Amino acid sequence: xxxxxxxxxxxxxxxxxxxxxxxxxxxxxxxxxxxxxxxxxxxxxxxxxxxxxxxxxxxxxxxxxxxxxxxxxxxx
Amino acid sequence: xxxxxxxxxxxxxxxxxxxxxxxxxxxxxxxxxxxxxxxxxxxxxxxxxxxxxxxxxxxxxxxxxxxxxxxxxxxx
Numbered sequence: 001x002x003x004x005x006x007x008x009x010x011x012x013x014x015x016x017x018x019x020x021x022x023x024x025x026x027x028x029x030x031x032x033x034x035x036x037x038x039x040x041x042x043x044x045x046x047x048x049x050x051x052x053x054x055x056x057x058x059x060x061x062x063x064x065x066x067x068x069x070x071x072x073x074x075x076x
Numbered sequence: 077x078x079x080x081x082x083x084x085x086x087x088x089x090x091x092x093x094x095x096x097x098x099x100x101x102x103x104x105x106x107x108x109x110x111x112x113x114x115x116x117x118x119x120x121x122x123x124x125x126x127x128x129x130x131x132x133x134x135x136x137x138x139x140x141x142x143x144x145x146x147x148x149x150x151x152x
Contacts, residue, residue: 002112017113020136026128029116036078036112037093040105052102060096 001053002070003062004034037061046073077129078146079138080110113137122149 005011013033021028039056043049050071057069081087089109097104115132119125126147133145 004112004114014113017115017137021115021132024132024135026132027118028132029118031116032114034112034114036080036110037090038080038108038110039093039097040107042103042105056097056100056102056104059100061093 001037001039001057001061001072002034003037003057003067004070005032006066006068009066034067035061040076049073077113077115077133077137077148078110079113079133079143080146081108082142082144085142110143111137116152125149 005014011032014031017033018028018031021031039053041049041052043052050073053071053073057071058064062069081090087108090107093109094104094107097107115129117125117128119128126149129147129149133147134140138145
């Protein structure tokens with residue numbers, strides 16, 4: 001899943017990346033930095049897997065006040 | 077772009093996520109934690125945009141010794 005700072009929320013890490021890229025000579029607009037978490041699940045059912053990952057995000061992986069999350073499922 | 081720890085490289089953040097999820101009662105396999113960086117570029121040409129982002133990753137955003145990166149371009 002991808003966890004990103006919500007729009008309008010200050011993102012100091014993104015600002016640092018922007019500043020450093022510009023100092024290196026890259027012409028960039030806004031940069032935002034989030035996390036990607038790759039997880040192996042036992043479940044073979046997409047609906048229940050998605051619901052479980054949603055609970056993980058809400059309980060641990062994302063701060064709902066300042067972050068939004070996006071879930072992608074993949075068969076392996 | 078997505079920046080992830082390479083396979084075989086120790087990922088303490090991923091291990092912490094795994095441990096915490098199990099303590100919360102989730103049955104999960106391996107967890108790996110990386111970064112997602114969203115950037116606005118001026119370039120309208122996909123080939124040159126990709127090449128530019130590759131240079132950014134090599135010079136700043138990823139540590140090539142321990143991390144791999146993946147670039148996704150999007151029109152906005």
